[in-house]
Amino acid sequence: MSVTVTASSRSEIPDVRPEALVRMEDVGKVYPNGTVAVQQADLHVGEGEFLCFVGPSGCGKSTIFNMIAGLTDPTSGRLSVLGTSPKEARKRSELAFVFQEHTLLPWANLIDNVTMPLTLRGVPKKRRVEEGERVLELVGLKDYTKVLPRQLSGGMKMRVSIARALVSRPKLLLMDEPYGALDEITRQTLQDELLRIWQQDRAMSVLFITHNVFEAVYLSTRVVVMTPRPGKIADIVDIDVPFPRTDEYRSSPEFGNYVRQVSDVLKH
């Protein structure tokens, strides 16, 4: 694969359409050790979308997220995020990340944990407390402001991580297998909570990695299906089902058809 891309062409895209939050054109990533992690990825993400990424282990899902988050550079192609380079978008705090590991500060109570991004930006305390209470209420933890992370269950810790990501009011939320370690009931509850928050005004687009096809079909407006390494986008499946989604949808023939459609792409 040709990877002759200059540093400047990597991050600067003059003809960005304002409505495209992520614009990825022919993007590739070869790590310094020669591993070809991503090849020829084309993807446009619009406002208010919910995209799930599925694919076998090692197919480059996290690499795509890390490139969008400006944590690693593409080695070919063009990528813009929120109309600018990924690194610049990250600096503007319009992009937030949630990982499977909660990475909460063990010595800080919940309000201090969720407002840490604001503290680092020098936001005054009164405003921080207001914003912290807002996001803890959003995730159903408004009575837990003074509690320490060790007093919480796994599902509650994940809620706190989501609250911390929301505190900056991001336009783009990247979630890398956030619910992978949770039991099925907690997982479904958190799926519904996330959809409820996202649906409130759909001012934020969510990109969500999962190994679970059922989860992808339940949450998404579109499912991005990736092939094994070198990772390519094999297909993007539109999930043409209105929100809010319910348990009825989970047990409907329509849901089963979408699961089959995504699974078929994964198998080929």
Ligand SMILES: Nc1ncnc2c1ncn2[C@@H]1O[C@H](COP(=O)(O)OP(=O)(O)OP(=O)(O)O)[C@@H](O)[C@H]1O
């Ligand atoms: N920093 C790195 N240096 C070299 N190779 C890497 C690096 N990071 C990832 N890789 C390799 O790139 C490929 C894609 O990895 P990536 O983590 O993006 O896949 P993934 O689809 O997210 O996998 P998983 O579902 O297991 O998390 C893998 O072969 C991985 O070993």
